Amino acid sequence: MPELPEVETVRRSLERLLVGQTIAGIEVGSFAGVLGAVDPALVSAALEGRTITRLRRRGKFLFVDLDDGAGLEIHLRMTGHLEVANRDAPPLRFEHLTIRFASGYDLRFADQRKFGRVIFHAGDPEVELKTRLGPEPLLPAFTSEYLAGVLARRTAPIKSLLLDQRIVAGIGNIYADEALFLARLHPGRPGGSISAPEVRSLHRAIRRVLRSAIQYRGTTFSSYRDGTGQSGENQHRLNVYGRGRREEPCTRCSRPLAFLVIGQRTSHYCPNCQRL
C-alpha cells in the first residue's frame, strides 16, 4: 500500500533511470481506463518524442515532467507498480501501460486491482492538484502551529483527519496508525480535543515515522516493490499496523494491541498506551 515513503522510494529508484529518456511510443493494454478518461491515441501523440526532465513527488502522487512543460500524474493507489525493464523482457503480470523509450528500455505500469492511474496533463500536473492537497509533511510549511489550526474545532476522529489529504499530503492507513501510537493518541479522539502539547507530539511523530520509513525504503506488506523490484524493510519496524488484529504485544507496555474500525478503515492501536 504505497503511501508517502513508498512513493518517495519509487521516485528515488526510478529517477536516474528515467531522466533523459526520450519516449518512442506507448502501448495500452486491455484496461484503457489506466489513462483516465483520456483517449489513448491523444496521449500517445502527445508523449512521442518527449524527453523526461524530472521525477517529482507530491503526497502519494508521482509526477513525470517532460521537456515541453507537459507531464504525467501517476497514482499507485493500493497495488500499482512501476518498473523499468528491457524492451525484450516479458510483460509484468497485470501490466496496463508500457512507455517505450528510444534507448530500448520501457517504463511499465502494472496494477492488479486497476485502481491506479497514469494521467496526462498538457501543463504542470501539480497545479491541478494544488487545491486537493495539503502541505508536504516533511517540508517546513508543515508546522505544529499549522496542524493545530486545521485540527481546531474538528469533531471527526483524528485518524480520519490524518487520512484527509487536504489536511496533510501523503499519510495513509499504515503511517497514521504508527504516528498516533508514537504520539500516544487514541485514533478515535476528536481532532478538536487534542491539546497543544499533544499536537506538538503528533507533529513530531508524523515526521519521525515518515522519515524513518523512507530510510528503510518503505513498507512491503503484500505487493509493494520499488522501481527496480526491490522490497522495502520498514515492515519489520512497525509498532502497531497489522498487529492489532492478532492482539500481538505492545512494543512499549507488552499488553495486547487491539483494532477498531474508524471511518471504514481498520485502526491498530494499544488500548493501554493510547487512551480516549
Added chain:
DNA sequence: ACACTGCCCTGCGAGC
C-alpha cells in the same frame, strides 16, 4: 464547511 457513505477492483485467507 464539515462529516460520513458508497463505489471502484480482485487476490487471498478464513470458514464451512
Added chain:
DNA sequence: TGCTCGCAGGGCAGTG
C-alpha cells in the same frame, strides 16, 4: 478438497 464470502483501502462523488 472445493467452494463462497469478506477483507484490504485511496480518492472522489454524492448526501445530509
